[in-house]
Amino acid sequence: MEEENKTITVHMETLDLHPQCSHGPTLLFSRGTDGKKFYSCAAYRDKKKCPFFLWEDQSGEKYVQQFERDPIISKMLRYKLQSRYELVKGLKPEDRMYCDKCNQLFPKIEKVNHLDHEEMLRDNIDDYNLSHPSQLLRPIQETKGESQYFFTDTTIDAFISIFKSLGITSLICLGAPTVHEKIVCEVSEINSTLLDIDHRHIQFYECNRFRWFNMFNCHVLEECDTEIVLEDLLSQTESMALLLDPPFGGRLEPIAYTLKKFDEIRKKNNKNILSKFLILPYFMERHVINCLPEMTMLDYKVDYVNHKKFNDSGRNKGSPIRLFTNVNQAKVALPVEENYKFCEECDRWVCSENFHCYQCGGCMSKNGRKYIHCNLCKKCVKKTWKHCKGCRKCCLPDHRCTNSIIKRSSVNSNAKKGQKKQKKN
Known part of the structure; x- marks a missing residue:
């Protein structure tokens, strides 16, 4: 993720003019050193969720039409869904069901319509579930998109x-x-x-x-x-x-x-x-x-x-x-x-756990642990860090010292040059 963010730039200046997928205006990205720009879905990076992809110079209408759009939630569909909700709400909990595949509440008498995916059905939907749908809906777990985690x-x-x-x-x-x-x-x-x-x-x-x-x-x-x-x-x-x-x-x-x-x-x-x-x-x-x-x-x-x-x-x-x-x-x-x-x-x-440092002028801890002040760095650092003379800053004790590596490399390089010079002589 970090590497991706370093190599991809997002261009937001003309969003209203971007081609749209079923999730609204797409975003304009440029990737790598060549800076070639392309449009992609704003909501999803996973092509299974939304396949929209266009190079900037292909943004004509004939290219946009090739992508199959998901059905947009219309006023009528919202009305039907909420009417069904009111119907189910009026039933006893044992007569209510929910289908994880269809993402729909329904009366138990309609169970026959879902028998081909019966393992995705849940019954005994109580009033608490109806008023707290996050407890009823199966959390979305994805590496890309909208993985859902709920607060305590x-x-x-x-x-x-x-x-x-x-x-x-x-x-x-x-x-x-x-x-x-x-x-x-x-x-x-x-x-x-x-x-x-x-x-x-x-x-x-x-x-x-x-x-x-x-x-x-x-x-x-x-x-x-x-x-x-x-x-x-x-x-x-x-x-x-x-x-x-x-x-x-x-x-x-x-x-x-x-x-x-x-x-x-x-x-x-x-x-x-x-x-x-x-x-x-x-x-x-x-x-x-x-x-x-x-x-x-x-x-x-x-x-x-x-x-x-x-x-x-x-x-x-x-x-x-x-x-x-x-x-x-x-x-x-x-x-x-x-x-x-x-x-x-x-x-x-x-x-x-955050203690005020009068030298830095603030409570400097970021990660929830006590920080200590380093007089050489002139700032507070994580307690587990040690000041490295080679790096000239505080680092983890077992870090690879970049300056020491460069110094050793330089010494080895000079030694090899000296050896070559002696052979020539």
């Missing part, structure tokens, strides 16, 4: 506590369905709308609660006008926040494009700037700030239920996932019961 209850409660303390009355959950569900079911003072690439949520929510949305091109994938839908959504209240949980393999440039569009709509309607919360690993901090310079990284560790590393038990130093925000960090209170404290010198909340 503790993390969800921490998010909601932050929103309440900031006086947020409207929330857009961009790819965070479990937070959306909790707010819809239990937090009456916050109005939440889910925007997600997972169209399976359509049957569970009306259009004011859910929109099928591609965060990588700012496009509503239903049969409607994206601009009108977003303007209606983003101009509701003054105190509005956005919680964004993107795929960790996704490019940040398209996400920055979408957030800029959101801000433009808010500004056009004379509303306050969005309070944004972006969820990504701490080691992406430099890239986040490069694409979104208004964002800073909070010290809160975000935990997931169904990820073996991104939680408090999967790593010896806790989850590496953090919150990035454009909100003044002094106003973002982190939960004391989860071992967070307020640093008076930094004027922000930090993890209890």
Whole structure:
């Protein structure tokens, strides 16, 4: 993934003019040293999910028509899905079923229509599942695309506590369905709308609660006008926040494009700037700030239920996932019961393991472990690192010293030259 990001550039300048696949406007990429440009799906890199690929000089209509488009969710289909949902909701749990292949709720009496894939059926769908579809829908597990990991209850409660303390009355959950569900079911003072690439949520929510949305091109994938839908959504209240949980393999440039569009709509309607919360690993901090310079990284560790590393038990130093925000960090209170404290010198909340360094002028730990100050580097570094005279910086003790290798290579080269000279003489 890192190598791919280094060799591929995304060009967002003329997105509105790009050819479209079934997931909205495609993205324009250039790859490698030749810089030849091509269009590809904004949502998926896996060609099985979307085969769209065009070189920039082949973007005529005859080339675009060769790609088979997925059916777009129309107003009529949404109406039928939600009518079926209301029908199933009125039944007893033992009379409700869900098909993982068809991605559809249905009454048990219609089971005969699904007998050719009976192993994909589930019965006894209770009311909790209907109001919390993330507990019912099978998580998508892919290396490319929208692999789904869900937050722990503790993390969800921490998010909601932050929103309440900031006086947020409207929330857009961009790819965070479990937070959306909790707010819809239990937090009456916050109005939440889910925007997600997972169209399976359509049957569970009306259009004011859910929109099928591609965060990588700012496009509503239903049969409607994206601009009108977003303007209606983003101009509701003054105190509005956005919680964004993107795929960790996704490019940040398209996400920055979408957030800029959101801000433009808010500004056009004379509303306050969005309070944004972006969820990504701490080691992406430099890239986040490069694409979104208004964002800073909070010290809160975000935990997931169904990820073996991104939680408090999967790593010896806790989850590496953090919150990035454009909100003044002094106003973002982190939960004391989860071992967070307020640093008076930094004027922000930090993890209890994070100690203030008066030489650096801040609580410098990034990974959840205590950092130590190196007087030679003149900065705080990971406690396990040691200062290397060859590299002239702190590194892991067992690292390969680049300068030493170069020095040895130079010495060996000079020795060989000397030997050759002696032979000639």
